[in-house]
Amino acid sequence: MSRIGNKPVAIPKAVTVSVDKDNIVTVKGPKGELKQVVDREIKVEVKDGRVEFIRPTDQIRHRALHGLYRSLVSNMVKGVTEGYKKNLELFGVGFKASNQGNILDLSLGFSHNIIFEVPKELKIVTAQEKGQNPMISLEGIDHQLIGQVAAKIRGLRKPEPYKGKGIRYVGEFVRKKAGKAAGK
Helix, strand or coil, rough: CCHHHHHHEECCCCCEEEEEECEEEEEEEEEEEEEEEECCCCCCCCCCCEEEEECCCCCCCHHHHHHHHHHHHHHHHHHHHHHHEEEEEEEEEEEEEECCCCCCEEEECCCEEEEECCCCCCCEEEECCCCCCCCCEECCCCCHHHHHHHHHHHHCCCCCCCCCCCEEEECCCCCCCCHHHHHC
């Protein structure tokens, strides 16, 4: 990770990055504001339209943190300028998804519907077109939060290996197993 940490993060014109005395990096942009606490041993410098990270030694821990914080701040800068989007698809007969604000209502073949509350920082959209699988779209500026929520939704009904039924990311490939009859 140390090679990643050595690359500075470029700051676009519409974005401001500041570091306070407690080593908290604040990134403000057109889509919002994000904050990240950086380990006190990693030094953060904002100069000449870029953010640089300096580690004190070449210890394994410092090298790992060096790359980690560089990646996190880079994701924050991208989030407040462009934002992030994750799409999920429901595969299965009778699987449905609908939302009321940030409350997601999923019908996934269980005896009851699953009600999932999405954090208010994210925007959720569900779509069901005729002849297509139901889609869930998550949008937001926090890369970590959007990935975590998408993984939790996917975990409610993971794709099974025999028929491929379940919730999967758009473009995800599910490797299918041969059934019992094909094994002989």
